[in-house]
Amino acid sequence: MAETLNEALVQAYLSNPTLNAQRASTRATDELVPQALSGYRPQIGASADGGVEGTRVRRPSQGFSTKTETLTASAGLTVEQPLFDGFRTKNSVRQAESSVLASRETLLNTEQNVLFDGAEAYMNVLRDFAIFDLRRNNVDLLDEELRATNERFEVGEVTRTDTALAQSRLSGARSEFSVAEANLKASRAIYRQVIGSDPTKLHPGQPIDKLLPPSEKAALEIGYVEHPASRAALHAVDAAEMQVRVIQGELAPSLSLQGNAGHQWDNSNSSPDGGVTDLERHTSSASVLGVLRVPIYQGGQEYSRVRESKEILGQRRLEADSVRDQVRAAVVSAWGALEGAKAQIIAAQAQVEASTIALSGVREEARVGQRTTLDVLNFQQEQLDARVALITAQRDRVVASYALLQAIGRLNVATLALNVPAYDARIHYDQVRDKWFGLRTPDGR
Template structure:
């Protein structure tokens, strides 16, 4: 009986060896960092620099910047050069019924400069529309950046949690094997029945299946990590919640979401775009004033004309006032007004969504704190219960199945604690995203912040050139 008690004590130590520590994401297998150790900040930096979704959105924003110089082209003169040359066969019938023929080589060269002086303020309002589109696009880019960073945190914590879960399941399988060995020895000694060994074998098989499922989940999470971050995970170190950056209360979270969430700000700029577009549509109902200067030189080799060449130069002012265009301009104006109404309703909808997201993120973060505390208490209680059941089983007061049930309770408690601590970290970052502050500057990441305004100023006043600032 003493030997059984010693064995049962050894099983207890093996099972509890990774007790609460295994449930914690700061378990020793991850706390020991070497030169290849990777923190959550490192993962965020890699995702911020290399994520294809984020980089494609940056390229899209650079394309949006080009709307401004396109609109500003309306302020600038339009210069057109023309050149024509060819052969022309001519046959002239004279009064005396004789025919005179010649092959001519006429050519003309000229240049025309057109400058719009007034077009109903269409150019000015088009520039304003383009600038509002740039502002909206920047907020959309910031929103995508938040999503990528939150995805990076999520995959990081999933890998970390699945690694801990695999270690916990391995420890559980080891303990179940020792429990089975003890049951077999006690069966040979006549202390238990074959039912006990069968139950132990069944639990061991279940433990092996759970370990396999945990290893599969870990492989999937590692592949997802590579997709988001750009590289496979190495040795990950524990991550902490970002509580220091979070709002103090629920209403504070809602207020910050209204003021700083990129989706809300982008919708506000979209309202400005739609409102200014009304003025662009109305410009088609107003007069247009242009001035055009031209110069040309032509050559004509027909001697019968008495002129061999012509030089011309002119400056012409032109005023066009629309009287009736079939109702096109009026329809476009009415359409723009309706779209402006749509944009205002979308802004209200986005604000409501931001409020809901902020409240949901706040509640989830608070709930995650409670879940971690409860799970830690459950792991401690399950560990104590397992030790007690094992001691009582060694004294013949408990059956093997009761020991197995206690072991199962402990491993399930550990799994819940691992999940709760993963959710705790993710929830804190999700709340930071819900208030619009999940960015490089707020997190203090060691990487240059991407500044979309740099490209904007590079192209805004560009008069010519096909190459982009990056040299393409």
């Protein structure tokens, strides 16, 4: 069971289904490279056939007929080694490698999102539990206030209006308590969804200011270079550019070396009138050929696909610019939210201190008849609102620090120094890159 924020993030990093699904997607993308490398390797095929054929020839004018049965079987082996394919294989390998790099950056971005969701879910539970506790205490306080007001009404110190006001505030407090309880249940449900277990005994979360850049300008510079979404977009541009070259290679001639070997067996049984004749024949053949294929015109499909891939390349470049703008907007927004949360905490703390002093004074004044029940209830509500605002600001302060670290692309296991081994996507890639055959995945499936 997670008790600290870092422990909760470790659990999310290990068990979050969204993150594990993206890791599986990255492993699937790794297979694009051996698929592309297969273009360098020979293709081997075998074939075999067999059967029987029967014929019967009647010659009435000559007074006899002939029946022939032929058993035939053959087997062959073909080996073709590509020598030149218009650099399609070379560019396909480069395209696959760019796709792998883009997939890794997408995985890092997903890790960031999951870790941020974990931090936000953790702080939401803390916030909602604290507000739930305040609302519950407020109900108890107002219930006691109503009891005291009723006693004072019975001795004639207050009017029916005062008891009605106390009853009204108590009913409103119970309604707010119900809302706080519902919010807490929702936060706990989201916590379980993201972290993987129910929250228990959560310790207060702390902002991570020491991991943040000193200025907004520095944050923008880091985000432009290091944010995984931005780097994934650039790798997507590289992959699209290689796709253009792959399709252009279909218009170039190709050269391959082809070897064939075969054996055929025939056994004929002829039975004309007056005798039987058997004939058995074995035929072996082998050849080595150089095959040159020159495309001249195939209906214009390749030309259309080249134009299409060029448009997709332009689209990927525009998307990379868009992602860069999104990173900038996220950094500026997160920086402003962090600065705003800091100011809100200072203001909320001052408000809590002032409202506490004011409430104490109003209660003393009410005891000597200088303040009404309404005054006491109003100041109690003001103090409660101030405490809720402080709790919310403290939560926002922590979440904003994680949001800024996410916006610059550094919300990861290494930066947070989480006690868990970082997932290394290169291990699976190295395991499958040069596999020539095999149906099992590296984990044995």
